[in-house]
Amino acid sequence: MSARVTFPNKILPYALILPQLVIVGIFFYWPASQALYQSVLREDPFGLRTTFVGLANFRHVLTQPSYINSLQTTAVFSIAVAFIAMSVALLLAVMADKVIKGKGFYRTMMIWPYAVAPAIAGMVWLFMFNPTMGTFAYMLRSAGYAWDPLLKGDQAMILIIAAAAWKQISYNFLFFVAGLQAIPKTLIEAAAIDGAGETKRFWTIVFPLLAPTTFFLLVINTTYAFFDTFGIIHAVTGGGPGKATETLVYKVYHDGFVNLILGDSAAQSVILMVMVIALTAIQFRYVEKKVHYG
Amino acid sequence: MKTKTFAAGLAATITMLSSSAAFAVTEIQWWHAMTGANNEVVETLSKEFNESQGDYKVVPVFKGTYPETLNAGIAAFRARQAPHIIQVFDVGTGVMMAAEGATRAVADVLPLAGKEFNKDEYLPGIVAYYSKPDGTMLSFPYNSSSPILYYNKDHFEKAGLDASNPPKTWPEVFEAAKKIKASGAAACGLTSTWLTWIGLENFAAWNNLQYGTNENGLAGVDVELKVNEGLFVKHFQNLADLAKDDTFRYGGRTSEAKQLFLSGECSILTESSGGLGDVLKSGLNYGLGQLPYYTEAEGAPQNTIPGGASLWIFDGHTDEEYKGVAAFFSFLSQTEIQERLHQVSGYLPVTMAAYEATKSSGFYDKNPGREIPIQQMMGKAPTANSKGVRLVNLPQVRDIQNEEFEKMLAGEQTAQEALDKAVERSNAAIKQAIGN
Numbered sequence: 163m164s165a166r167v168t169f170p171n172k173i174l175p176y177a178l179i180l181p182q183l184v185i186v187g188i189f190f191y192w193p194a195s196q197a198l199y200q201s202v203l204r205e206d207p208f209g210l211r212t213t214f215v216g217l218a219n220f221r222h223v224l225t226q227p228s229y230i231n232s233l234q235t236t237a238v239f240s241i242a243v244a245f246i247a248m249s250v251a252l253l254l255a256v257m258a259d260k261v262i263k264g265k266g267f268y269r270t271m272m273i274w275p276y277a278v279a280p281a282i283a284g285m286v287w288l289f290m291f292n293p294t295m296g297t298f299a300y301m302l303r304s305a306g307y308a309w310d311p312l313l314k315g316d317q318a319m320i321l322i323i324a325a326a327a328w329k330q331i332s333y334n335f336l337f338f339v340a341g342l343q344a345i346p347k348t349l350i351e352a353a354a355i356d357g358a359g360e361t362k363r364f365w366t367i368v369f370p371l372l373a374p375t376t377f378f379l380l381v382i383n384t385t386y387a388f389f390d391t392f393g394i395i396h397a398v399t400g401g402g403p404g405k406a407t408e409t410l411v412y413k414v415y416h417d418g419f420v421n422l423i424l425g426d427s428a429a430q431s432v433i434l435m436v437m438v439i440a441l442t443a444i445q446f447r448y449v450e451k452k453v454h455y456g
Numbered sequence: 457m458k459t460k461t462f463a464a465g466l467a468a469t470i471t472m473l474s475s476s477a478a479f480a481v482t483e484i485q486w487w488h489a490m491t492g493a494n495n496e497v498v499e500t501l502s503k504e505f506n507e508s509q510g511d512y513k514v515v516p517v518f519k520g521t522y523p524e525t526l527n528a529g530i531a532a533f534r535a536r537q538a539p540h541i542i543q544v545f546d547v548g549t550g551v552m553m554a555a556e557g558a559t560r561a562v563a564d565v566l567p568l569a570g571k572e573f574n575k576d577e578y579l580p581g582i583v584a585y586y587s588k589p590d591g592t593m594l595s596f597p598y599n600s601s602s603p604i605l606y607y608n609k610d611h612f613e614k615a616g617l618d619a620s621n622p623p624k625t626w627p628e629v630f631e632a633a634k635k636i637k638a639s640g641a642a643a644c645g646l647t648s649t650w651l652t653w654i655g656l657e658n659f660a661a662w663n664n665l666q667y668g669t670n671e672n673g674l675a676g677v678d679v680e681l682k683v684n685e686g687l688f689v690k691h692f693q694n695l696a697d698l699a700k701d702d703t704f705r706y707g708g709r710t711s712e713a714k715q716l717f718l719s720g721e722c723s724i725l726t727e728s729s730g731g732l733g734d735v736l737k738s739g740l741n742y743g744l745g746q747l748p749y750y751t752e753a754e755g756a757p758q759n760t761i762p763g764g765a766s767l768w769i770f771d772g773h774t775d776e777e778y779k780g781v782a783a784f785f786s787f788l789s790q791t792e793i794q795e796r797l798h799q800v801s802g803y804l805p806v807t808m809a810a811y812e813a814t815k816s817s818g819f820y821d822k823n824p825g826r827e828i829p830i831q832q833m834m835g836k837a838p839t840a841n842s843k844g845v846r847l848v849n850l851p852q853v854r855d856i857q858n859e860e861f862e863k864m865l866a867g868e869q870t871a872q873e874a875l876d877k878a879v880e881r882s883n884a885a886i887k888q889a890i891g892n
Contacts, residue, residue: 204891208555209534222888294707294715313706313866402709403862419527421852422551423889 194435200428207422219429228405229413229430236409239323240387246327248379251334252372256364258335259342269339276332280390284397287325311399315406318399322407325398326391334379341375342368381445388438410434481513484780485539488516489525489765493733494599494801505787512780514541522765523851526551529770533558538770540781543598545765546653547850549586550673552768553594554848560769560778562785563593568775569782577789577807581833582762585844589675595766596785599803601730602760602829603654605629605745611723612743614641622745629724629748630694630703636723637703644705646698647713647722651706651861652854653763654726654747655691656683661761661842662832663687663753673846677890681853681882684875687750693871696864706865709858728763729829732802744825746832760832761844764803804830849889853882 169175204215223229254272261268275283290298293310302309311318345368353363369376392411395401401408401416408416414434418427490498495518502514519525522545529542544552552559566573575583575593582597605622612619615636623629633645648654660667665687670676698704705722707713717725718738726747735742749756769781787793794810797803799819805811811830814820820827847853857878864874 206554207530207551208558210555210557294712294719294721312708313862315866400709402859403866404859416855420523420855421849421885422530423852 197428197431197435200424201432202425203428204425207424215425219425220433223426223429223433228408231405232408232410232413235319235405235407236388236411239319239326239391239407239409240384242323243326243330243387243391244380244383246323247330247383248334248376250327251331251379252338252376254331255335255338255342256368258339269335272335273332275329276336278329280326280329280393281397283329284322284325284394287321287328287394288398291321311403313403315403318403318407322391322395322398325394326387329394330383330386334383337375337379338372341372345371377445377449380449381442384441384445385438388434410437481511482776482780484512484514484541484777484784486514486516486541486543486767486784487519487525487529487539488543489519489522489545490543490599491518497797497801501788501793505784508787509783512783514780514784522548529768533770533772536772538772540773540777541767541769541784543765544595544768546585546763547854549595549766550677550846550848550850553588553846554677558771559594560771561588561592561594562596562767562769565769565778565782566785567782568779569786571782571786577809579804579806579808579811579830579834581759581838581843582804582806584838585762585846586766595768596788597762597806598765598767598788599730599797599801600762600764600766600806601728601803602762602833603650603658603726603747604729604825604828604832605747606717606725606727606731606735607743607745608642608717608720608723609741609743611636611641611720615639615723619743622743623724624746624748626691626694626748626750630698633698633703633724637701642721642723643702644716644722645703646724647705647707647716648726649707649711649713649728649731650763651709652857653728655695655861656688656857657845658747658760658763659688659691661759661838661844662747662757663749664755664758664839664841665753666841667845668847671840671843674843677848679847679886681879681886684872684879687753689871689875691750691871692861692864692875696867696871699865700867706862709855729802729804730764732826744828746828755839757832757835758842759834759836759838760829761842762804762833802826802829804833847886847889849885852885852889856881856885 201219202214202216203212204219205212258265258268258272278286288296290296291309291311293299293303293312299309308314309317311321349367349371350363353367358366388409389411391409392415395407395409395412396415399407401412410430411434414427414430417423417430486498486502488495488498498516502516506513517539519528522543525542526544526548529538529544532538538558563573563575573593575591578593578597579600582600583593586595586597587593607622609619612632615632616639617632617635623632629646636642636645657667659665660672660683666672666682668679668681668683670679673679695704699706705713705716707716711727711731713722713725714727714731714734716722717727718734718740720740746757747760767785769778789807791807791809791813794805794807795813795817798805798810798814805814815827860869860874860878860881863869864871869877
């Protein structure tokens with residue numbers, strides 16, 4: 163038990179956290195409460211006629227086949243993005259740890275893609291793999307592979323997963339590198355003396371000791387795949403073909419701002435909010451227990 | 457001393473502010489979605505109007521794509537900050553019409569400029585589309601277009617086809633596309649932008665088929681789609697069959713397919729006449745033709761329906777501001793302005809006078825094909841099937857149709873299945889939307 167620190171000043175602490183509270187209030191609680199309010203209303207786009215419909219919007223959303231489809235799409239997309247982004251980053255970080263010459267340069271180059279905005283990352287991938295004008299698309303087609311993400315849902319999915327994972331690798335890399343540096347060299351050396359091979363050393367020493375970093379990144383990557391990938395999906399597939407790449411967040415946008423069904427859209431964002439809160443709670447409650455902070 | 461100077465300065469500022477307010481020109485906000493060459497036209501028009509008189513100042517503001525502009529307008533209206541004029545694309549027409557109380561009819565505002573509104577001055581097909589069932593014109597048709605056929609003359613020659621005579625019917629188009637593909641003149645024979653607007657809405661009007669009940673929504677908001685039968689199914693099954701070996705290639709939901717034509721990948725393209733600018737710029741050896749039809753359709757070719765966008769007036773501004781809007785619309789209706797708009801952009805002229813003037817200037821003789829979109833729209837008096845399509849949620853319905861088309865073209869379902877599902881889902885969506 164750490165000793166409790168008390169502050170004599172009653173007002174100052176509140177004054178210090180006030181700016182943060184104001185920001186959270188304006189940018190989170192206010193819009194969130196608006197979403198809650200909108201989710202029980204049925205309204206025309208211009209707000210000229212409003213009726214209270216209770217939970218009808220939720221009932222409507224949850225019985226839509228397209229919503230169930232969107233749930234599955236999100237699950238596949240998020241798991242794939244988090245897994246690929248984290249495993250590739252870990253591999254690169256372990257490799258980068260071994261580089262002796264030009265370490266700084268190598269790492270800097272690895273981190274750069276993180277500075278690319280999601281929509282731009284999407285455009286880059288789109289340019290490479292667009293069946294009309296993409297260089298790689300042309301190469302794939304000449305090799306006899308029927309590449310057409312405009313019509314083939316699984317190919318479109320692969321494309322956005324690749325783009326989203328690629329963009330997140332840098333961020334994960336940065337944290338894994340830091341995590342690796344925190345592992346005492348003595349432990350690894352001791353294991354080496356005991357005759358443990360490189361793979362064995364990684365799985366029995368490095369990987370478990372990296373667990374806090376991995377757990378942190380798991381949370382971050384999941385929220386990233388849920389929310390921040392909107393720009394990529396919007397730029398690359400627009401949710402198509404069919405509804406093959408329409409994730410939950412994209413559906414909220416599409417129903418609200420393209421189809422102008424505000425009630426449904428608000429209900430979906432409320433469900434999404436609950437889902438993310440639950441997901442984070444589960445991760446902290448169960449996964450974190452298994453994480454050894456050393 | 458210091459306070460005194462400050463007070464004096466303040467007084468002076470206040471005087472200046474109030475006097476400048478008294479003499480200030482009335483600002484008219486115009487939100488639009490025009491990019492590239494079309495954006496320059498918007499800027500030029502505003503500048504010319506502002507220089508032509510001293511009472512009003514039109515300020516054009518680019519708000520993004522068509523849907524983004526509409527959304528910005530809706531959000532602004534909800535926040536009581538609506539612009540005076542907003543450009544809304546054809547599919548948004550139903551959305552705006554359903555929003556009675558949010559807009560003002562152009563027919564009611566135009567007289568404020570001292571100009572009596574005369575419907576006969578405008579192209580009938582276009583005016584009918586932007587009017588209420590009782591004939592009141594609601595929005596000002598700024599840029600209207602109609603789908604036409606573009607073809608690559610070089611490819612036609614290489615494939616041994618008659619390059620001066622484009623195919624007229626869909627079966628002829630399919631034959632030509634197959635020949636082009638088989639001869640190796642191009643990688644793909646046929647493509648099309650906007651499968652919904654061209655392949656369903658205009659397809660129905662042009663072949664005189666019913667798209668939906670209630671005169672396709674013009675006679676009432678309660679509409680059931682009828683596109684899952686007869687020629688619609690046949691047409692899309694044809695496209696689906698041709699897509700199997702790339703004779704027909706899909707480009708995307710909006711105008712992406714134009715790129716396939718411009719790059720020389722595909723030889724025949726059905727696209728809006730508004731896309732002509734890019735084709736001109738590409739330097740392609742192109743030809744223009746009428747939108748194809750099916751000979752077995754009774755009365756085909758009937759007439760096409762307008763696409764493009766119109767200008768809507770938001771409610772909630774002062775009379776003085778509406779006078780400015782009226783003055784600006786009168787300015788836009790002038791024959792010289794409309795003539796120029798039509799000739800530089802490929803969009804249709806809005807007034808009869810501008811059409812006649814362009815005709816007598818010999819423009820169509822020098823630019824064969826440029827009259828096609830107008831002739832298509834004006835050739836015949838519209839029937840109940842061909843006045844246009846208006847749904848309160850047309851953007852959503854088009855999305856549903858596109859989704860089913862994509863699954864069909866990927867070989868996951870037949871045309872009949874795709875259209876059945878599209879109709880079923882669209883009808884449910886329309887019911888939900890009008891249940892508001």
